Amino acid sequence: MITTGLIADDEEAPRAQLLAALSRVWPELRVDAVCTHGVDAWDAFLEFDPQVCFLDIRMPGMSGIEVARRIQGRSQVVFVTAHGDHALAAFDAGAVDYVLKPVDDARLGQAVERVRLRLQQPAGPATGELQQLLEQLAAQARRPPQLEVIQAGVGREVRLIRVEDVIFFESDARYTRVVHRSDGQDGEALIRTPLKELLTQLDPQRFWQVHRSVIVAQRHVASAVRVDDGNMHLVLRGRPERLPVSRHFQGLFRPQ
Amino acid sequence: MSGSGVDWRLLLMLPPKRRFEAEELARAIPEPPSRELSLAVALNIAFMVVGFTLAFGRQHWPVLLVLLLALGAGTAWGLHAVWRDPGNRVVRTVYYLGPLLCGVVAGLGVGPLALPRDTALALLVASLASVLCLWFAMVYRHRYVLMRLAELDERDRAVEMARRLAAAQIQPHFLFNSLATLQHWVAEKDDRALPMLEALNGYLRATLPLFDRARLPLSDEVAAVRRYLQVMQMRLGERLLVEVDIDEAALRLEIPPGLLLTLTENAVEHGVAPSLRPVTVQIRARREGPGWLLQVADDGAGLLPADGGVAPGLGLANTRLRLLQAFGEAASLSLDGGPGWGCTVRILIPDHAGTHA
Numbered sequence: 001m002i003t004t005g006l007i008a009d010d011e012e013a014p015r016a017q018l019l020a021a022l023s024r025v026w027p028e029l030r031v032d033a034v035c036t037h038g039v040d041a042w043d044a045f046l047e048f049d050p051q052v053c054f055l056d057i058r059m060p061g062m063s064g065i066e067v068a069r070r071i072q073g074r075s076q077v078v079f080v081t082a083h084g085d086h087a088l089a090a091f092d093a094g095a096v097d098y099v100l101k102p103v104d105d106a107r108l109g110q111a112v113e114r115v116r117l118r119l120q121q122p123a124g125p126a127t128g129e130l131q132q133l134l135e136q137l138a139a140q141a142r143r144p145p146q147l148e149v150i151q152a153g154v155g156r157e158v159r160l161i162r163v164e165d166v167i168f169f170e171s172d173a174r175y176t177r178v179v180h181r182s183d184g185q186d187g188e189a190l191i192r193t194p195l196k197e198l199l200t201q202l203d204p205q206r207f208w209q210v211h212r213s214v215i216v217a218q219r220h221v222a223s224a225v226r227v228d229d230g231n232m233h234l235v236l237r238g239r240p241e242r243l244p245v246s247r248h249f250q251g252l253f254r255p256q
Numbered sequence: 257m258s259g260s261g262v263d264w265r266l267l268l269m270l271p272p273k274r275r276f277e278a279e280e281l282a283r284a285i286p287e288p289p290s291r292e293l294s295l296a297v298a299l300n301i302a303f304m305v306v307g308f309t310l311a312f313g314r315q316h317w318p319v320l321l322v323l324l325l326a327l328g329a330g331t332a333w334g335l336h337a338v339w340r341d342p343g344n345r346v347v348r349t350v351y352y353l354g355p356l357l358c359g360v361v362a363g364l365g366v367g368p369l370a371l372p373r374d375t376a377l378a379l380l381v382a383s384l385a386s387v388l389c390l391w392f393a394m395v396y397r398h399r400y401v402l403m404r405l406a407e408l409d410e411r412d413r414a415v416e417m418a419r420r421l422a423a424a425q426i427q428p429h430f431l432f433n434s435l436a437t438l439q440h441w442v443a444e445k446d447d448r449a450l451p452m453l454e455a456l457n458g459y460l461r462a463t464l465p466l467f468d469r470a471r472l473p474l475s476d477e478v479a480a481v482r483r484y485l486q487v488m489q490m491r492l493g494e495r496l497l498v499e500v501d502i503d504e505a506a507l508r509l510e511i512p513p514g515l516l517l518t519l520t521e522n523a524v525e526h527g528v529a530p531s532l533r534p535v536t537v538q539i540r541a542r543r544e545g546p547g548w549l550l551q552v553a554d555d556g557a558g559l560l561p562a563d564g565g566v567a568p569g570l571g572l573a574n575t576r577l578r579l580l581q582a583f584g585e586a587a588s589l590s591l592d593g594g595p596g597w598g599c600t601v602r603i604l605i606p607d608h609a610g611t612h613a
Contacts, residue, residue: 010492010495010529011433011436011437011491011492012437012491012493013436013437013438013440013441013491014433014436014437014440016440016444017436017439017440017443020440020443020444037532039532058429058529060529060530060531060532060557061530061532082428082429082432082433082436083428083429083431083432084427084428084429084430084432085429100432101432101433101435101436102432102435102436102439102440103436144530144557145558197532
């Protein structure tokens with residue numbers, strides 16, 4: 001049976017090496033996404049929904065730990081890292097799957113074997129514990145600076161939009177649409193920064209990603225409506241748009 | 257001890273103010289006084305007791321002998337106690353009460369014991385001598401412990417530095433990541449394998465002996481830096497751009513080893529690696545005013561206000577300390593940058609700085 005996978009490493013050779021080693025050790029694995037940094041990896045996870053993710057730890061944009069934290073056990077994660085990583089001690093204590101670079105087939109084979117076993121029994125054990133460990137590790141890590149102002153080109157002017165004024169971000173084919181309410185006046189602008197990069201620079205308490213292509217300011221959400229079995233959308237305060245909530249994020253909206 | 261002012265405690269012959277903790281004493285004075293020292297002190301006291309008794313005892317010599325023996329034994333015990341702990345509470349108390357005790361002893365001699373005047377005086381002199389001995393011992397030992405503790409702290413710092421340097425030099429993460437790339441290229445018969453191996457080899461050869469020496473010419477250091485950047489460029493590809501601009505005359509400058517390398521590693525680790533866009537690392541050495549400017553700059557991720565990581569702070573603190581050790585206060589290190597603005601580290605080394613070191 002085919003298993004779907006994702007791999008992420010910011011360096012070319014280790015990425016290629018892992019890919020080659022996986023093809024030998026686990027021929028039934030279909031790698032849907034090969035990502036070059038953490039931001040990419042998270043975005044690809046949302047797009048492809050892979051069953052297993054092989055993540056390098058030190059990556060630009062978002063670390064492997066941060067990506068795994070966001071995945072929240074919805075996919076099996078194997079970390080791929082080099083000796084000397086601070087997280088290794090925690091991994092050993094928390095029984096996290098990891099392989100060391102340079103990757104050797106035997107060690108990778110062991111990790112793959114464990115992942116396969118767990119894939120067969122969908123009720124993954126100790127996910128809560130793993131999640132707790134990841135939260136801890138992510139909290140210790142360097143966080144990218146938070147964005148305060150967005151500079152959007154509108155015609156000849158560059159408009160400065162305070163992040164706190166933003167209602168939601170939506171990614172377009174080539175741009176990111178910024179819908180905001182500044183001084184009681186609603187406005188819109190397009191910026192080039194991809195949504196997936198913006199994500200790491202926003203306060204996760206105030207800005208919620210609810211879809212691969214939508215980040216919404218939580219205080220502007222009026223309600224979440226379940227449309228049918230798999231679908232949910234958000235109703236905003238004073239805006240006509242209905243924002244989709246993809247399956248991965250529906251857990252955010254639960255009655256207390 | 258009190259800086260520029262007059263040390264009134266010393267002038268008034270009061271015991272030193274500071275008292276040491278048990279751990280400090282155990283650290284500074286791990287052993288009891290040597291047998292020779294104890295014997296020498298005991299003999300001196302014995303001679304004085306016998307001498308005083310012979311000189312001033314006359315018909316009352318047994319009384320004087322007993323009193324002097326008691327005084328001598330007390331002094332010996334006190335000296336021993338002060339040797340082990342300059343702030344010994346009993347000795348201090350006795351010392352504060354010293355004049356009173358002397359008076360009591362002398363008064364006892366003249367009064368109830370009905371000793372002749374010169375015998376009583378001898379007793380008084382002996383008491384004063386004993387008190388004086390204790391004071392000297394307290395002051396001397398106090399100074400000794402202070403200096404010994406400072407010396408031990410200095411030694412611990414040096415050891416810690418050596419340990420940190422050794423740790424900084426190995427960089428397992430860099431090594432294994434480079435090996436991972438190399439291994440893959442060898443397996444794939446990629447043409448880049450050989451140059452990578454050469455660069456890595458050159459880096460290791462340059463860095464391993466680097467830390468043995470106290471100083472090395474900038475030319476050697478720059479060679480190591482270039483090798484390191486070469487390896488990183490092969491690994492990171494176009495994500496890392498490098499500009500090296502070293503003034504010819506600066507190559508002879510002698511600097512603590514690893515100074516530029518540590519800063520360059522920091523720039524790559526914290527400027528280039530976390531950045532989604534290509535980053536330029538710029539290494540410069542040139543004349544500036546009456547000295548040399550060494551500069552490592554990157555236009556990458558930049559300084560973060562609250563950096564949770566251990567490594568950058570450690571590397572920078574190390575560099576500062578080593579500059580201070582090599583050049584004294586004359587050299588300076590400044591750090592500039594902010595989130596998203598990259599980071600620039602500037603080191604200024606004035607001419608003749610630290611030539612005495």
